[in-house]
Amino acid sequence: ETVGEKLDDAVGKAKGKAQDKIRIANTAQFCTIYLVRFGNIARSGKIDIAGSGHYFIDGDPRLFRVLLNYFRTCKLSHNRNTFQIFEDYYHRLLLESEYYELYDIYQKLAEFYDTIVGIQSTPIHMPQIDHYVVIDALTFLDLTILYYICSLFLIYHHKIWHPLKKSHGLIDLSPPREYPHFTQRLKQKQIREYQEAQIEGENARLRNNIMHVVQAGGYIDSKNDYVKKSLNADKRKRVQAGYHQENVRLVQKLHSTQSQYPTVKFESEWEKQQRVKQRISRYPQGRKQLKEPKAKILQIRESIVNVVPTDSNENT
Numbered sequence: 001e002t003v004g005e006k007l008d009d010a011v012g013k014a015k016g017k018a019q020d021k022i023r024i025a026n027t028a029q030f031c032t033i034y035l036v037r038f039g040n041i042a043r044s045g046k047i048d049i050a051g052s053g054h055y056f057i058d059g060d061p062r063l064f065r066v067l068l069n070y071f072r073t074c075k076l077s078h079n080r081n082t083f084q085i086f087e088d089y090y091h092r093l094l095l096e097s098e099y100y101e102l103y104d105i106y107q108k109l110a111e112f113y114d115t116i117v118g119i120q121s122t123p124i125h126m127p128q129i130d131h132y133v134v135i136d137a138l139t140f141l142d143l144t145i146l147y148y149i150c151s152l153f154l155i156y157h158h159k160i161w162h163p164l165k166k167s168h169g170l171i172d173l174s175p176p177r178e179y180p181h182f183t184q185r186l187k188q189k190q191i192r193e194y195q196e197a198q199i200e201g202e203n204a205r206l207r208n209n210i211m212h213v214v215q216a217g218g219y220i221d222s223k224n225d226y227v228k229k230s231l232n233a234d235k236r237k238r239v240q241a242g243y244h245q246e247n248v249r250l251v252q253k254l255h256s257t258q259s260q261y262p263t264v265k266f267e268s269e270w271e272k273q274q275r276v277k278q279r280i281s282r283y284p285q286g287r288k289q290l291k292e293p294k295a296k297i298l299q300i301r302e303s304i305v306n307v308v309p310t311d312s313n314e315n316t
Helices: 003-018 027-037 039-043 050-056 062-072 077-095 102-116 140-166 186-216 233-256 263-280 287-291 293-303
Strands: 117-119 133-135
Touching: none
Parallel strands: 117 133
Antiparallel strands: none
């Protein structure tokens, strides 16, 4: 007979014995009600329920609604205030669920319920304190059924859920192997060492110079009677002489250059144009001007240097 079948048998017996005290829907809800409701019995040494809290890690907060519905349908009139306090505390824990594991929520609910509810398993009444409410709805038979169901549940937990929780995966999730020639940059390391060696050498040289100056000391008869002169005087003279030679060379080159214009050709063309103008003019020129064209040409050439020739003496 499996553990599940034993739990079903226990639920059936509990349904027959509890009668109309508790309404349950399935085995999980029934166990939830008893394990949370009677947490103080576990602390008294009868049942070790603390190790079975992992059963509710994969549970649903809807399981608690069964417990709340039980308080709503409870026939005892003095239990309604207890239900209101318990329900408020339950909702507050749900709002803080991001800070607690689900098992911690169940455990806190059980502890809180023990502080506000005193469970009576014997005819002797518990002393009523300010926020304590005594419930006499349980009998010794109910506790016996509860102990039997919780024992089966612990067997089921230790045989199935406990090994599953300790099991580990078969997939190797370890990080890959790191190779030094991938992570280390040897070229940059070599360059850095070379630069550091240069810096150390320069520091050593400066340190030796400072030590030599300090150890040499000063003299009383030392005088600064040296001749003041510029260190760049010779260089400045050489540069100035180079500039002078360059200027002389440029002037000589300018004087030695000749004109590249074909002046003879220009003069012959100009004379030809003047003869054509005389032939096609409206009023012919005098005979004297025709016989001496060179004199006219010389006068025009002298005036063309600065001013463009005008047509005041000749009509075109």
